[in-house]
Amino acid sequence: MTDEQPAHRYTAALAGRIERRWQDHWEQHGTYHAPNPVGPLAGPVPEDKLFVQDMFPYPSGAGLHVGHPLGFIGTDVFARYHRMNGRNVLHTMGFDAFGLPAEQYAVQTGQHPRKTTEDNIQTYLRQIRRLGLGHDERRRISTIDPEYYRWTQWIFLKIFHSWYDPAAGKARPISDLEAQFTSGERATPDGRPWAGLTAGERQAVLNEHRLVYLSDAPVNWVPGLGTVVSNEEVTADGRSERGNFPVFRRNLRQWMMRITAYADRLIDDLDRLDWPDKVKAMQRNWIGRSHGARVRFTVGDPQDADVEVFTTRPDTLFGATYLVLAPEHPLVDAITAPAWPSDVDGRWTGGADTPAAAVAAYRRTASTKSDLDRQENKEKTGVFTGAHATNPVNGARIPVFIADYVLMGYGTGAIMAVPGQDQRDWDFATEFGLPVVRTVAPPEDFDGEAFTGDGPAVNSGFLDGLGIAEAKKAIIAWLTEHDHGHGTIQYKLRDWLFSRQRYWGEPFPVVYDEDGTAIALPESMLPVALPEVDDYSPRTFDPEDADTVPSPPLSRATDWVEVELDLGDGPKTYRRDTNTMPNWAGSCWYQLRYVDPTDQDRFCAPENERYWLGPQSPGDPGGVDLYIGGVEHAVLHLLYARFWQKVLYDLGEVSGVEPYRRLFNQGYIQAYAYTDERGVYVNAGEVVEEGGKFFFDGKEVRREYGKMGKSLRNVVTPDEMCEAYGADTFRLYEMSMGPMEVSRPWATKDVVGAQRFLQRLWRNLVDEETGALRVTDAEPDEATLRLLHKTIAGVHDDYANLRYNTAGAKLIELNNHVTKSFPDGAPRLVAEAVVQMLAPLCPHVAEELWQRLGGAESLAHGPFPSADERYLVEDTVEYPIQVNGKVRGRVTVPAGAGQDEVKAAALAEEKVAVLVGSGAPRKVIVVPGRLVNIVL
């Protein structure tokens, strides 16, 4: 059938030939090479630059489906548009190739992860090359390349050798801290002079301050993965984000990064970013800053201990009728009374004979509950410790409980319970028969339980009558003055757990001496290469078995682990750290390496960093000009990368405080999937629709909507689309489906619309039978010029604002006009402009047509047409005339007509005149250039 088609029709086959030709051309000519100010990639640089970046892809073994390139094409169109308009555009793509998925894929396929990962990268590169993305391929990087991770390790060392100086509000070299201790400017923790401490003691003191430190705190242990993971990688229901395995809290010695030191700056600088509000909100929420106070309660009869609580509502202190400690709270044993008071409430004892027995039993039950159980079951439980505390503000004697609704991990692990103003406390108080004292007067008509709204303080002594805000101030001043507490800020954010017990990651540039002291390796020993091992598979465990311990694969590489080094005091034997970094490490700084991918001496030359990523104006945080990716990294990658950027900024290594100035979340391409009567997925490509029902192989199937994936049997690949329609058609279709940020269903049957448009456009310029150019030297008429310039103006605006769907529509509209008005071929003037405007969306066919039109050079660097104002202003305006808000007629008046003129013309219009009748209208509204509304 194809042999019947005209020889020069723009078919998939022709598109394919054109596309391959131009892809080769671009590669050979380095069309998308963006010059740097200095270094190996230096060249003449225009002042006006643009750095566009896609979120670091992981080269999956499954290859791409049509959803993946959506963002890549989006950035490419934006980059091409700006490149055509004269800017120096940096756009490239590398690979985030370390990490669990790569390792799991390798284990599955029985091949070394380096092999599978590198193969996958090749597949990926082949797939994205076919899409015609204008990448500077000199800047391809991969996190698994030792020349890349050498600098990841280098940054780790920088962070390790730093501490956060709260006084300066920034990170400083640890040597500054050491100098402060040496000079006595800063006292040692126990007051001894610095010189009096042993070397080990000094290191221990410094380690307390480092931004990277080893910690024995409880961490998230995932036996099913054989590794620990960070808080950010644990889902709300207490399972691992990857693999969905149970997560257990265990004390393990692990590397942590002190991201909490940056909590305030990470929140405050969000205001300086051009990011979706949703993502900002998620980060604010994750960091969870809350202002409140710490209050000390004396516990015991007589005084045994001070229990400190954190509260965001210190103003309600007079209403605290009991205290609650987390079951794991370290003071519980100390305060638990030897016996119940004689009049103890039966509900408080848990049926035990002594408080100690009750506490032990309660702790046992609590520890067997998973986080999920705790969350799902919001019934309040707890037991009385037999102890009482004294409310510092009024001397009231209040009982102390333990209950699992108080979490050890937040605040101080202890609360003052104010049932009158807190629903959780209300629920507990109701369950246990505890008194309620309202300290904020609810409105008259309030019929709820705890009242959390604002109102005047009551039952609160010197606070009475004050609103919440003033009462907080007053009570904090009182607590401070009487040494019962102080105002404070609390964060939900925890330090970042930075080690993994996996093979496929960056090794730590750290060794341990015979005492087990961690020693950072000197820069000269970087990179610490990942050793080749036979058995790289992680030791995983029964996912439910909490009592297992991690066993890093690197610990089995004994001849790598034991190493003889001269670290200053002669050759000695050390043990290497056998953990690897989390896969987030590589993506924390990759934009810096894109800027200077081949620099041997530094992770990025400062001149290049300033040019591409530096602040552009006072107050500008700096960063990538447009960063496109999915919303799923809102608090993982994006938070970690911001943290590293800030540390590097504090240390003077980079000029901007933020890595990504503007963030844009593209939507997802989703797809229908179909299941048969057994619930088994059937090949979605073979399902047919009939009368609103769906059939596969003649049998009705059920339709569901969601992701595209192998197991759902609904994957459509860009390769298939390029084969069947060509890459330009595919690009155009993806960009036409809707606005970039909206998720939408994939519909292969709709792709033909994009292809028809390109065929029509091609036909307007090229004779389908002979291949000859069909462009004429005819002067376009006025109407065509008006439409042309209106289109140019609109398309500029659309491209600049990522509205590619409407840009495409405007080009179709213009082309339709050309088809109708110029059956003998397009006027050259119009043809050239159309081709130029098409180029960002469909670069191959645009290059081809441009060349046929006589363009000597690639269209990649322009020209791009600009609109002539002359054709944008109309000489006449058609006004719709509304009568009481309904359109009843229309008049055409000169564009310069005054309001009175328009009004007169409107009233004279015959249909309107009939409606208005003889009486005068009550009101006539003339909206200049828009419409007339007559109110009767």
Added chain:
RNA sequence: GCCCCCGUAGCCCAACAGGCAGAGGCAGCCCCCUUAAAAGGGGUCGAGUGCCGGUUCGAAUCCGGUCGGGGGCACCA
């Protein structure tokens, strides 16, 4: 439970800062080309904007409520 976003022709989507509901594509229908067909050409049909109420001369657009869909957070003191 709390917070955020979205509901416009059969489907995907336009409509800038309240001013004529339709730019574009798919499907449908008609016609042309064709022995025939369509991934060809030309044309055409099609919703009053989820629902209720308010503000306004005028509401898809602003406000309140409600229903439906999607997302985030969730015993964080």
